[in-house]
Amino acid sequence: MNNLSDFMIVSAMLFGIGVYGLVTKRNALRLLFAVELMINAANLNFVAFGQYLPFEGSAQTLAPNAFGQTFVLFSIALAAAEAAVILAIVVVAYRLHKDVDVSELKSLEG
Amino acid sequence: MVVTVGSAIVALEAREIVYGAIGLAGSLFGVAALFFLLDAPYVAVFQIAVYIGAVAVLILFTVMLVREEKWAKETPVTSISRIAGIITGLAITIALVVAAIDTNLGQYTTISNSATFLDIGQLISTGDAPVLLVLALVLAASVVGALTLSRVDREEPR
Numbered sequence: 154m155n156n157l158s159d160f161m162i163v164s165a166m167l168f169g170i171g172v173y174g175l176v177t178k179r180n181a182l183r184l185l186f187a188v189e190l191m192i193n194a195a196n197l198n199f200v201a202f203g204q205y206l207p208f209e210g211s212a213q214t215l216a217p218n219a220f221g222q223t224f225v226l227f228s229i230a231l232a233a234a235e236a237a238v239i240l241a242i243v244v245v246a247y248r249l250h251k252d253v254d255v256s257e258l259k260s261l262e263g
Numbered sequence: 264m265v266v267t268v269g270s271a272i273v274a275l276e277a278r279e280i281v282y283g284a285i286g287l288a289g290s291l292f293g294v295a296a297l298f299f300l301l302d303a304p305y306v307a308v309f310q311i312a313v314y315i316g317a318v319a320v321l322i323l324f325t326v327m328l329v330r331e332e333k334w335a336k337e338t339p340v341t342s343i344s345r346i347a348g349i350i351t352g353l354a355i356t357i358a359l360v361v362a363a364i365d366t367n368l369g370q371y372t373t374i375s376n377s378a379t380f381l382d383i384g385q386l387i388s389t390g391d392a393p394v395l396l397v398l399a400l401v402l403a404a405s406v407v408g409a410l411t412l413s414r415v416d417r418e419e420p421r
Contacts (some may be wrong), residue, residue, distance in 0.1 A: 159264075160297065161363035164313035166268050166288075169356030174275040177348035182326065186274045186287045189318070193294045196310075204301045205371045222306045223386045229306075229313050230398055234405035236318045239327045241409035247329040257276055 167194035181243050181253040185236065190230045195256035196225045281325055284369030288319040302377045 167190050174187030201219020247253050273286030291314040298307035370382060387395055 157368045158363050158366075160301065161368070162296065162360050163264050163267060165356050165359030165363060166361065167271055167294075169352040170268070170275065172355050173348045173352030176351050177345050178275065180280070180282050182280055182322070182329075183275060183283065185322070186283060189287060189314075190271050190290065192367040193291060197294055197297055200298055200303050200306060201302050204303070205368070216382045218303075219268045219386050220383040222303050222378055223383055223391060225303075225306050226309055226383070226387070227391070227394055227398055229309055230402065232404070233318055237321065237409050238405050238412075240321055240344055241412040243325060245412050247357050253329055 157201060157205040160197060164194040164197045166199070172173075172207070178181070178252050179256050181239075181246065181255050184255065185239050189232065189236065192228070196228055199225045200226070228246070264293070266290075267297065280330075281323070284319065284322045284326055286324070287306075288315050291315060291319070305378075305380055305383055 163171045169190035171194065172185045174183060174190070175242045178184055178187065180237075243253055246258060252257060252258075267290055268290035270286045274283045274290055275286075277283040277286055291310065295310040295314075298310060331378075400409045
């Protein structure tokens with residue numbers, strides 16, 4: 154585990170599992186799990202590329218891999234906000250329909 | 264790596280959704296360990312605090328709120344949909360892995376001077392300060408939105 158390709162392979166596997174979950178699952182909470190897995194795969198790639206292919210910008214006083222890590226910090230905060238909103242939507246959908254199966258939410262159909 | 268990927272599969276395939284939530288927490292913990300391996304301790308600690316501390320607990324509470332007995336026997340997805348999902352996931356994974364191996368990215372080694380807390384803090388508070396402000400507004404808006412959505416109207420009984 155000391156090569157850029159290793160981290161990219163782990164990230165690709167996480168992303169593939171997330172895609173599989175998005176395609177097959179009907180439970181809204183499982184869909185949220187799948188989306189979280191895909192977000193984490195992307196974050197892992199950001200940090201790995203920041204560590205191995207450092208940004209050579211104008212700010213020479215900073216360590217060059219700080220940029221990828223800073224980006225991932227913002228991404229994690231954004232993912233947390235997204236998870237909070239989705240869970241609130243799930244609770245409301247359950248209160249209205251007594252179910253969290255997305256194929257049963259007929260009232261959302263156009 | 265095994266913990267990360269294995270827990271991810273458990274998160275999606277566990278029969279009981281509570282075990283799925285615990286599997287997701289394990290997978291996120293594995294990603295945090297990979298961040299430690301990548302010499303990014305600040306991001307790893309942030310990941311543990313936010314995901315395992317907040318998001319996993321939030322998911323567990325939601326599962327408890329919306330849980331029903333019929334979930335225990337979650338309706339099995341039809342086999343054709345499952346096969347389609349497996350094919351799609353495998354195709355994307357194989358394509359990405361082949362793309363990762365086929366490049367010459369393996370020649371790069373880790374850089375020597377790693378980012379310290381000081382560097383990240385300096386970057387957040389100077390260059391990326393507008394991003395930080397917008398993110399604070401987004402977080403506040405999401406909290407207000409979540410509270411509004413889950414508000415119980417006491418006036419009109421459902």
